[in-house]
Amino acid sequence: MTPNMRAYAAGLLCLLFSTQLVSAFIREGCSIVARERIDPIVDPGNIAGHVHTIMGSSAIGPDATYASLRAGGCSSCQALDDKSAYWVPTLYMALKNGSFISALPQGGVRVYWMKRGMGKEKVHAFPEGFRMVAGTSTLRTYNASALEQRAIQWGCVGGKKDTFTPGFPTNAHCPLSLRLMLSFPSCWDGKNLDSADHKSHMAYPANIGTGKCPASHPVRTAAIMYEINWNQQAFENYRSLALKPSQPWVLANGDGTGYGMHGDFLNGWDVPALQKIIDVCGASISSGEISECKVARQQPAANVWNPAHGCHKTPLYNETTSGMLAKLPGCNPVTYGPISAGNKTCSATVPATFKTPVGYYGLVPPPGSPGLTTNPAILTNASGYNYVGAFSPIWSGRTSIQRDITSSIAGGRAKITTAKCMSACAKLGYKYCGMTGNTCWGNKQAYPTSKKISYDACSVPCLGSASEMCGSVKCYQMYAATGALASTNTTSSSTTTATHSSSSVAASSMKASQLMKKHLKSQRSRKHRRATA
Structure with missing residues (x-):
């Protein structure tokens, strides 16, 4: 085992121990509300560089703010008071002929809200306007000394033994799912709602999920973790057609290693409601399920897990992002490192913009809504x-x-x-x-x-x-x-x-x-x- 892998294994054990054995978390489900090139944190006001799978408020857009998220027509999350936006790059299978097939998460994302203070340390809800990013899109190699990289794990679940690696697993046939576990930092500087790199106002505690916060970031917040599962078995028949059959997956940013995975969080919670959930239920529910938290207002489970009833939004851009694609949207050639991908520029045509998107429940958008042919609508x-x-x-x-x-x-x-x-x-x-x-x-x-x-x-x-x-x-x-x-x-x-x-x-x-x-x-x-x- 290389030094990098030994360090990763040690960090993984710390994170899994804190996640699995300590009943100090609440988790909620959030289904997919959109798959678009939208990123109001990294690309505010513009079309994003790559496609994101987005969960949460239907009001997500290039100019999204705390106020606009709160005013959204619906949310895909279990908690009624949660109109946050959560997103990660969309996952695709790269084929030898140059095309790509989108992979859909099983339901969406499980968002863990972990109460991991030291002793009687206060664990704070995120304030209005707060936003942050975990991970680095351009990475194509692994550095085990970086807490940020150790906080991202890829799992192959359902075999004789579940395995976790810092990048995409190779030669892995995962019976239950390909799983992502992405942890955000939980130590805040107590001042800034954002920073130039969207990270510096936050820091990881000593053990990623637990441990002491650095003096520069003394305020303990709830520790967020995304758990996302993809049905890899549904794609096994395509594996022989893949660009790399031993590891067929790429992210929307062109990353073929998995090291460039990253997650974004834009707070849209009713802050007092989240604080109450953390205080009352954060360490008292053995299952961790928010459905058992009596102080958490919730919408019907069908609105979260059944697409026929769930929250969606009409598209902003006239661009197909799902199904079989001739290329990855944007300028995102597939790269496997070890050199970082760097910032990409190209002359790709920017897709046309539809009128202001609207949120809705179910599979049919409101009459007259513009959209892609893959999202049929009622003409007015x-x-x-x-x-x-x-x-x-x-x-x-x-x-x-x-x-x-x-x-x-x-x-x-x-x-x-x-x-x-x-x-x-x-x-x-x-x-x-x-x-x-x-x-x-x-x-x-x-x-x-x-x-x-x-x-x-x-x-x-x-x-x-x-x-x-x-x-x-x-x-x-x-x-x-x-x-x-x-x-x-x-x-x-x-x-x-x-x-x-x-x-x-x-x-x-x-x-x-x-x-x-x-x-x-x-x-x-x-x-x-x-x-x-």
């Missing part, structure tokens, strides 16, 4: 119609008030978009129309307000446009004409019978003119015709 207007709202569909007796006009769209369901549905409605003279999971309807009248429901139930993307929502079998996405129509629909015609299930409605390929010809022929051959909507 199209082809002379304005969005009215979402309604519980009326299936019983529907022929008296609405008609399935999907067949009037060229290509039918497979080509449906909001604009095409509205255009079909206008041509047929319907004032109201909408969609239920890629079926277009024309309405003689508006739905009753008693049927109105939350817009997020309209969760099926349009088959003809991945950037739009088209309602769902449980949600009628209704629009109303903004002006006079060319004609009013009063002609009775055949109604397409539809079976509404999880597979929705089978579309007819018949054009509107063909439908009318068939209807007229039916009139001539029958004494009684069936009236429809």
Whole structure:
């Protein structure tokens, strides 16, 4: 074992001992709220150099402050009083062909708030406006004498024996997860809310997680640790395609070693609430779970761990950061050291900026929200119609008030978009129309307000446009004409019978003119015709 590794092992034992054996911490879960090039600490007011996976307040942005975070529409953290922002570089698998696949954390981050004072030493909550960074993005080699580097550990979890290393583990097949444990310093100078390097106002105690604070930083704060897990097993089938199969991972900053991992914290806590949690529950709950802390106000667990209910934000930049990418966003060539990466400059095009992002719960952003095609939204207007709202569909007796006009769209369901549905409605003279999971309807009248429901139930993307929502079998996405129509629909015609299930409605390929010809022929051959909507 090298001297570096012996020192690392000793430091790791100290940190694990303080973390695992001393019941002096509270931990909360925070799910992912965004993956964007945003970093209000290192790159305030500008697009960040690399992509971050962000947890916490939906108000995170390049100019985020304590006040703006507190005013955010929602938070992805368990504690209702926590609207902080927590972020780390996004993890990717680098492939031989030069492309990258994003890796999603299992749920998000576990944030540990450790009460590790000496004796009866007071452990303080962070003040308003406080911010800090742990780790150094440009590092590509390991120095065991640096407390900051010893405070970052990568674990391979679920094998015969969990292993921890200062950088990415090599030749490791982790059955449960690839785990990051990143500890922040907990000794404050008592004066500055930030510093030029975003670190100097803070220092680590003697043993990283425990021990005496240096005289220059005498104020003990709660010790923060991030625990993040990635499902490495989900990527094993891609390993043979990786740039380095023995160690396929890279960070968004181009780091292929893991030494350049870093974490950022921008305080958004209600400070008295956090102080009370530290004082009352910091050393009294054996499990450490914040759910057992009676003085901590909490939101429903589903809002944290279930993406269908969790807090998200609409994107600020028109830039794809997840899935399969041709390159890492920004100027971030993959490097493996040992030379530090240094600051990178390039002429990469800055992506367009959307309007002010908004926070929301669930998978569907508010109607009219701009976003990527990977984040479909409800359009607020199209082809002379304005969005009215979402309604519980009326299936019983529907022929008296609405008609399935999907067949009037060229290509039918497979080509449906909001604009095409509205255009079909206008041509047929319907004032109201909408969609239920890629079926277009024309309405003689508006739905009753008693049927109105939350817009997020309209969760099926349009088959003809991945950037739009088209309602769902449980949600009628209704629009109303903004002006006079060319004609009013009063002609009775055949109604397409539809079976509404999880597979929705089978579309007819018949054009509107063909439908009318068939209807007229039916009139001539029958004494009684069936009236429809």
